[in-house]
Amino acid sequence: MTGSDTAVRERVTEVxxxxxxxxxxxxxRLQREQAVLGSDLTEGELHEEADALMRALAGALDGPGHAHGLVHTHEDLNRSVTDLSLRRARSGASPTVAxxxxxxLKQALLEAVRRVTRESDEILAAALLINQLLDSAGALSFEVYVEGREEIIRRQSRQLLEMSTPVVRLWRQVLAVPLIGxxxxxxxxxxxxxxxxxxxxDQALVAIIDITGVPTVDTAVAQHLMQTVKAVRxxxxxxxxxxxxxxxxQTIxxxxxxxSTILTRATLADALAAAIKLADTPGPDGTDGR
Incomplete structure (x- = not known):
């Protein structure tokens, strides 16, 4: 960095x-005016976030490196911007929020510089530095936001899939998975x-896969069923x-x-009767199979 660059960084850090x-x-206040807040963010959380980011920005400007790359090379600044973005992603706010x-923040910082600086050249140099630093931070926050939302969507999709494929204990050592869709x-x-x-x-001996709720069975679905049967065996x-x-x-x-290598039944009741025989458990008249 040149002497003038160092002086500008020192000035912005001082501000x-x-x-x-x-x-x-x-x-x-600016975030509230621009309506860019997530619904779960309180004013107290925003002030904590701001304090952390102020410290990180000052620390980054104190160190070496070009302003463009500080958000990636300075650990505290990178973490502050990442946390900011992920917090908004988890709040369900829109993609542009972060x-x-x-x-x-750029606007608030520029306003503070203008209040304490009279020389136009000095204001311009400080504005260029702030733009370089926070434009990079904005790009990182958007990238982190998108990745965070994708991860949330993947996790929610898996949770929905798990909820839609429950494993039910029908009888002693007999389990069933009712599939729908x-x-x-x-x-x-x-x-x-x-x-x-x-x-x-459950130390189960028989598993019933019920496809009553599966609308169609094609080659791909049959292949998936075969894989599951092999794993169970x-x-x-x-x-x-x-x-x-x-x-x-008829379709199959x-x-x-x-x-032909898989035991099939038309109804879940028929499958349960067959499963009880396979597991050698007491039938409906017994008491210890319940």
Missing amino acids: LRANADDIADRWV SLAVQA TLDTARTQIVMENLLQAIQD LMGADCVISGIRPPIA AQLGIDL
């Missing part, structure tokens, strides 16, 4: 530290994980597929899908 409370207050929050690769993986864990936990349990309705049976036959 940050001497006016940190005023800048933070102005930043919070970057707009950083732009509001399309069976794709992602859902098959969750069905398999949940079912295998339940087999281990590797756990030492038998598998019964129920819910083979006439249209599905027309596609040439071979399910």
Whole structure:
């Protein structure tokens, strides 16, 4: 850095530290005026966020490196901007919220510089530095926001899939998974994980996969079912597929899908009767199978 660059950084750092409370207050007000807040963010949380970011900005400007790269190279600044963005992502705010929050900080900081600086050249140099620093911060916050929302969506999707594929204990050592809707690769993986864990936990001998609620069975769905059956057998349990309705049976036959190695039944009740025999458990008249 040149001597003039160093002087500008020192000046902006001085303004940050001497006016940190005023800048933070102005930043919070600007965000409220611009309606860029997430619904879960309180004023107290915003002030805590502002205090942390003020300290991080001052610390970053005290160190080496070009202003463009400080948000990536300075650990505290990177963490402050990342936390800001993730907090808004988790609040369910719109995608532009994080970057707009950083732009509001830019305005608050520029206003503070203008209040204490009279020379136009000095104001211009400080404005260029602040723009370089906070434009990079805005870009990072938007990137982190998008990644954070995608992760939240992935987690929520998995939770919904897990809720839609419960493993039910029907009888002693007999489990069932009632499937509803399309069976794709992602859902098959969750069905398999949940079912295998339940087999281990309950020491089950038979697992029933009920496809009454699956609208169609094509080659891909049949392949997913075969994979699940193989995994169940590797756990030492038998598998019964129920819910083979006439249209599905006809489709399977027309596609040439071979399910001859798998025990199938038309209804869940028929599958349960078969499972009880396979598990060698007492029938409905017994008492210890309940």
